[in-house]
Amino acid sequence: MIALRQLATSLKKVNWQNRLIRQRKNSITIRARGTYVAALDFVLVATLAQKPIASTPAPALGVRWLMSSNSFPRMNWPYVILVALLGTGGLLFIAWSITWQVYREWSNGLPISGGWSWPIVVSVNLVCAFAVSALYWKIYSDAKTTIDEYGIFKPSLFGAHTIAWSEVTNVEVFGGVGYHVHAGNSKIIVTPYAYKNPNQVIEILRINIVRASSDAT
Incomplete structure (x- = not known):
């Protein structure tokens, strides 16, 4: 033990x-x-300390509010949706009224009145469909438009379309609704009233264009 x-x-x-x-x-x-x-x-x-840190200049006064916004400009969706519904409804009504008139007379064996024919009816329907597509593409491009301290960005069918403020050669205003910003042969249409802050959009356009032209001189 x-x-x-x-x-x-x-x-x-x-x-x-x-x-x-x-x-x-x-x-x-x-x-x-x-x-x-x-x-x-x-x-x-030690490695990071040896790399020079690029300093960014302070933004100009006209773009400080712009840079502080998360997304600029912001869409005025109630207004845009109302326009989309009215535009779509109007175009569909035109296509339906013409098509129904021709179809009713044709189905009853009557001669088609009003100078209409099936080729014309098909053409009208295609035009209305194209107009609806263009309307919704306009809404999409307006929603994706970006205005920043460098210029204006807007999507197009052929890729991104950008105009820097220093490249702006002319601005045309159509009834206060559409602002056509030109840079040589390029053009971007800005629709201020599609956004929540149309007056600020117009003011940002004016300030940045004036600032770019003064810097160039």
């Missing part, structure tokens, strides 16, 4: 010593990893 107790005591001591050895190894490994990570951090900081 005494021998068995001594054997158990010696086994406990061995297990305790093995635990101490493993803890010391883990501690050394953790310290080594910490030293390695610290060295990497030091190298990274």
Whole structure:
């Protein structure tokens, strides 16, 4: 019995010593990893410190409000949806009224009156469909239009269309509704009243164009 107790005591001591050895190894490994990570951090900081940081000039007064906005300009969706519904309804009514008149006379075996014919009816329907598509494309392009301190961006069927403020050669206003911004042969149409803040859109256009022209001179 005494021998068995001594054997158990010696086994406990061995297990305790093995635990101490493993803890010391883990501690050394953790310290080594910490030293390695610290060295990497030091190298990274030293590398970044050697790279020059490009300074950006402060924005001009006319574009500070513009740059603080998350999205500019913001769409006036109630107005745009109303215009879309009225435009779509009007075009569909034109196509339906002509088509129904011709179909009713043709189905009853009567001569088609009013100078209409099926080729003309098909042409009218195609024109109305094209007009509806153009209306919704206009809404989409207005929603994706961006005005910033560099110029105007607007999507087109042939890719992105951008005009820098320094490239603007002329601005035409049609009834206060459409602003045609020209840069040589390029043109972007801005519709201020499609947005929530039409007066601010007009003012941003004016300020940036005036500022670009004064910088050029």
